[in-house]
Amino acid sequence: DAKTTQPPSMDCAEGRAANLPCNHSTISGNEYVYWYRQIHSQGPQYIIHGLKNNETNEMASLIITEDRKSSTLILPHATLRDTAVYYCIVRSYGSSNTGKLIFGQGTTLQVKP
Amino acid sequence: NAGVTQTPKFRVLKTGQSMTLLCAQDMNHEYMYWYRQDPGMGLRLIHYSVGEGTTAKGEVPDGYNVSRLKKQNFLLGLESAAPSQTSVYFCASSSGGLQNTGELFFGEGSRLTVL
Numbered sequence: 001d002a003k004t005t006q007p008p009s010m011d012c013a014e015g016r017a018a019n020l021p022c023n024h025s026t027i028s029g030n031e032y033v034y035w036y037r038q039i040h041s042q043g044p045q046y047i048i049h050g051l052k053n054n055e056t057n058e059m060a061s062l063i064i065t066e067d068r069k070s071s072t073l074i075l076p077h078a079t080l081r082d083t084a085v086y087y088c089i090v091r092s093y094g095s096s097n098t099g100k101l102i103f104g105q106g107t108t109l110q111v112k113p
Numbered sequence: 114n115a116g117v118t119q120t121p122k123f124r125v126l127k128t129g130q131s132m133t134l135l136c137a138q139d140m141n142h143e144y145m146y147w148y149r150q151d152p153g154m155g156l157r158l159i160h161y162s163v164g165e166g167t168t169a170k171g172e173v174p175d176g177y178n179v180s181r182l183k184k185q186n187f188l189l190g191l192e193s194a195a196p197s198q199t200s201v202y203f204c205a206s207s208s209g210g211l212q213n214t215g216e217l218f219f220g221e222g223s224r225l226t227v228l
């Protein structure tokens with residue numbers, strides 16, 4: 001599975017959009033981009049995933065560049081409860097996959113009042 | 114709906130003691146995983162299982178053993194605990210095969226201290 005690079009930390013003002021970047025320049029054609037977050041040492045929580053099209057759900061939006069070498073997770077209106085470590089993970093998809101995820105260091109997002 | 118449940122949630126051991134962490138899931142998931150997380154670090158995969166009766170090594174398997182005798186349970190054992198195994202342990206599960214969307218469901222964590 002391809003490796004990812006994320007900034008170690010970011011700040012965001014409450015109510016503003018939080019844009020978290022991820023670089024995955026070695027991603028291959030059958031690999032998806034997944035985002036998880038971990039709030040204050042709780043178990044990680046799935047946010048969203050995508051292949052090449054932009055994706056949106058009730059939590060966030062995922063923007064993947066056309067060459068798929070980078071992506072951005074967008075929290076449209078960040079709240080204090082969004083303060084967490086955000087992990088960008090690249091993983092292949094399909095029936096032969098064991099489902100395991102390899103976590104990096106992630107980005108610590110601090111939402112400030 | 115309990116999801117993924119880990120027991121115990123806290124444990125203190127002395128060096129050389131043994132213990133077992135239990136993970137139970139009620140979502141009928143095929144795949145289960147054990148991770149550890151050291152302070153300020155990301156999660157590292159210890160062992161995983163893609164079905165009842167099967168297990169496989171992850172990134173950091175040394176010093177741990179696992180068993181998956183029942184589909185809903187995944188046990189992590191420490192035969193002779195060492196201070197380096199002081200960590201927070203997370204269990205996770207996911208659906209398998211064509212239904213595998215990559216979404217893992219995590220437990221609350223088990224905090225282990227080895228003195």
